[in-house]
Amino acid sequence: xxxxxxxxxxxxxxxxxxxxxxxxxxxxxxxxxxxxxxxxxxxxxxxxxxxxxxxxxxxxxxxxxxxxxxxxxxxxxxxxxxxxxxxxxxxxxxxxxxxxxxxxxxxxxxxxxxxxxxxxxxxxxxxxxxxxxxxxxxxxxxxxxxxxxxxxxxxxxxxxxxxxxxxxxxxxxxxxxxxxxxxxxxxxxxxxxxxxxxxxxxxxxxxxxxxxxxxxxxxxxxxxxxxxxxxx
Numbered sequence: 001x002x003x004x005x006x007x008x009x010x011x012x013x014x015x016x017x018x019x020x021x022x023x024x025x026x027x028x029x030x031x032x033x034x035x036x037x038x039x040x041x042x043x044x045x046x047x048x049x050x051x052x053x054x055x056x057x058x059x060x061x062x063x064x065x066x067x068x069x070x071x072x073x074x075x076x077x078x079x080x081x082x083x084x085x086x087x088x089x090x091x092x093x094x095x096x097x098x099x100x101x102x103x104x105x106x107x108x109x110x111x112x113x114x115x116x117x118x119x120x121x122x123x124x125x126x127x128x129x130x131x132x133x134x135x136x137x138x139x140x141x142x143x144x145x146x147x148x149x150x151x152x153x154x155x156x157x158x159x160x161x162x163x164x165x166x167x168x169x170x171x172x173x174x175x176x177x178x179x180x181x182x183x184x185x186x187x188x189x190x191x192x193x194x195x196x197x198x199x200x201x202x203x204x205x206x207x208x209x210x211x212x213x214x215x216x217x218x219x220x221x222x223x224x225x226x227x228x229x230x231x232x
Contacts, residue, residue: 001037004136006163013165017156025054025169028155032137032167033059039136041065041092043128046079047200049087049188050178051141051170056087064089065131065138069123070100071112071202079190086188094131096123112204116220123202129162137165145174146199147216175215 004012012035020028032040033055041063042055055062064087066080084091096103103111103122112119132138138159144151159166170178175198182189192200196208198215209218219225 001039003039009136009163009165010158013156013158016165017154017158020156021154023155025173026058028167028169029054029058029139032139032169033062036135036137036165038063039134040139041132041135041137042089042139043067044083044141045200046076046083047190048141048178048182048193049079049083049190050181051139052083052087052089053181053185053187054169055139056089060088062089062139063092063135065092065094065128067124067127068093068095069202070096071123071204073190073192073200073203073206075191076200079188082188092131094127096127098122110204112202116205116223116225132162132164135164137167139167139169141170142168143170143173143175143178147214 016031016035020031023031038061040059042052043065044052046066052064055064064083068077080091080093083089098106103119107118108114111122142150142153144153153168153171155168155171157166157168181187190197190200197206197218198209199219200206201219205220207218207221209215
């Protein structure tokens with residue numbers, strides 16, 4: 001399938017946002033797979049793999065983009081490998097332009113501690129931007145209940161900076177919905193979720209979450225930062 005012009009994609013996003021506002025995740029995924037075909041990709045952090053499971057069921061062969069920042073927990077890499085071996089998807093591992101060692105030489109060691117926004121820009125945002133050039137739409141697992149910054153997430157949105165349709169089929173789900181689906185379907189889960197890490201990111205910037213706390217409070221603890229910038 002050829003790439004569509006930006007204006008056409010924007011019209012598709014606006015129309016679908018109205019028509020699919022109250023649709024189920026399954027209906028949204030069937031629409032996305034049928035509308036975009038091989039120009040659709042899933043962005044997955046390999047925390048829970050509920051979105052990957054759903055996408056594989058309703059858009060078999062879909063490309064799953066995994067950002068290998070070089071700072072992941074071993075459990076996250078293990079989850080990625082298990083997903084690639086288990087699901088009918090095409091795994092695409094996306095890497096930054098520089099290795100961690102090269103970044104340390106260029107910017108100094110521990111950039112994630114001194115300037116986490118810069119580190120995220122180099123190791124997450126820029127690589128994803130480049131990878132998404134090959135697609136017209138991308139699927140995310142963002143949910144409204146995750147944090148105040150995500151409370152208004154639409155199921156179908158327009159990613160103006162990238163010129164892509166952004167699809168968040170789980171936007172209206174709760175953490176309980178995700179857990180129930182994972183148990184019912186036997187979904188692969190990152191082992192860190194059972195160890196208090198309710199939002200799994202890069203190892204230097206992720207800590208366990210206190211019971212009842214905002215799931216993303218374990219990211220960049222002690223800073224006002226709660227987002228890496230992929231969804232802003």
